[in-house]
Amino acid sequence: MLKNISFLHYRKYQRIFITAICVALASQVQFNVFVPGFIVALSALLLPIFLYFNQDINPLQLGCAIAIASPAFRGLILLLTHNATHVVAYTIADILYFLLYTLIYYLLYWRLVYYNDSAFFLTIIICDYTANLLEIGFLTKFNGYTVQVLSIVFVVALVRTVIASLIAFIIHYFQLLIVNNEEHERQYHHFIWVASAVKSEVYFMCKTIDDIEQVTKKAYVLNEHLKKEGYSEEQKMAYEIAQHVHEIKHSYQNVIKGMGDYFDDQDNVSMRMDDILKIVSSYTQMIIRSRHLDINLVVHNTVDCVVPKHYYLVTIISNLILNGIDAIGHKRNGEILIQVSQKGTDVRLAVTDNGSGISREILPVIFEPGFSTKFSQSGDIYRGIGLSNVQIIVQEQFAGHITVDSTPHIGTTFFVTMNKDQLMSSKEVMA
Known part of the structure; x- marks a missing residue:
């Protein structure tokens, strides 16, 4: 590995x-x-x-x-x-x-x-x-x-x-x-990085609208049930919950509409794979320097293609690299290798780090929703987009899958396989 x-x-x-x-x-x-x-x-x-x-x-x-x-x-x-x-x-x-x-x-x-x-x-x-x-x-x-x-x-x-x-x-x-000039390039890289994070968050906000709607419906049903049973205080509380959830839904929809229109993939120029990797590596190197870490980042790409949905691909790669940075921490001579290659009709992405690795006990659940090993000093979880959501993007947007191979104290490799036709398609999928 x-x-x-x-x-x-x-x-x-x-x-x-x-x-x-x-x-x-x-x-x-x-x-x-x-x-x-x-x-x-x-x-x-x-x-x-x-x-x-x-x-x-x-x-x-x-x-x-x-x-x-x-x-x-x-x-x-x-x-x-x-x-x-x-x-x-x-x-x-x-x-x-x-x-x-x-x-x-x-x-x-x-x-x-x-x-x-x-x-x-x-x-x-x-x-x-x-x-x-x-x-x-x-x-x-x-x-x-x-x-x-x-x-x-x-x-x-x-x-x-x-x-x-x-x-x-x-x-x-x-x-x-x-x-173009250096400052413009840095600002552009920063914009793509931030826009990718926002685009991914909006994507999952869209997916939660149905869940919010179900909560609203159940709150209204509970309100009617309590009203018939004569529980006036409880009925009033259920009604208020339904109203608040309904307001949250409208707030989500307004955010989704505004951000969705701004980051509509149909209005954005496709990016070459080399440019995507350049942006990700440039920005992550800045993160490495800001944390004063000893990590060498190497990119090796043999795939020449254009990606319309580049925001999602930036999100996938950057999240896997950041996981590698966190796994390496302040270890000396840290290494992260990003490899992109093609096999048949698939494009294969591999992100390898020589960090702490993942224990055998938690390896089967790392793609479960809500899973995280990152905590702040106060005990709060640093959730970010999470591996579960990375997996969803890979599956839904690029008709692919993600696997992991890890050895404790040696390192970890995430393998992402994506259908090349889907990768080069501008059609966004909402499951």
Whole structure:
């Protein structure tokens, strides 16, 4: 079941490994300034560009990798041109530079929920300047600081930051020309996420109208029965209950009409599967960062199709991912894999996490209405839409089914099978 988890680690740490090697090689393009052993290297330009485009990777892990790889390359070259004492000193200085650089970046920028270019630019200046000062201080036993050195180091940090930021921003905004600007994209993702939740709630409100009507009818019948039996007080209470329930029904109908007209699927453009997965992964990564969790999210899609009822599909995927996030919690090296594939006439969605798993005792009842394992500190249940309602949407809207495979303390995989024709149909089903 969880054989793909090693693949997730490989994808994440592969990028860290490649970056560490690239930065180490770039550090060889250099020239000496100020004091022996202190260098201005190309690696200081490459590192912030990588950080900008890989904001899902913990910079502390990256810093440790670079602190190992870069001195290894530089130390080999220094060993051929300097004595052993200098090699050790320069290598330690290199290690201190990258460790402090990534630590400051982690504290000042990476832990933010919302990223922006201004904060990134200012953070990189601080990282570069402070790390350089530490490197100079170590090489000179903290006796090499002068006003001229401090000024020139700041200018060097500023120039390198400007160049690196311009490269990163130009590449980034060139990409955004295709899909509109970053803020619009974030707002659009937020809208789809919220609209999906509202659309699903309205869907189940529609399904409860009949239940409300039955309660109203029974209250009126009880009212007539008590009236015949001469129970005036009880009859009055039954009548008031019928009236209140009838008012609730009308309130539901007004909400359903207003929200239903606004989110009518016939008036909404269909979305490609890739775009749906992009929205879900983007928003859930923000949730992961806001909770300061160590969870890597990987999406693998091989299905090219358009989905008219994308609100419901976003609801399904997001609920399964959020369950995985809750199951992982603050566990280190958390992993969630979302896979979408096609088999025959069906589209298969699998959401795998390496969280706490589900015990054998409660596994058979997780799709029962009202079931939840999520409680607040006061004991209230965090219900949300619930797995039972996810199952209903899968069955009624996409003619599919959902199953689960879980091993306690190892992880869980939810499998969702949907009919592709129904997935690509714009007709909404109300059972």
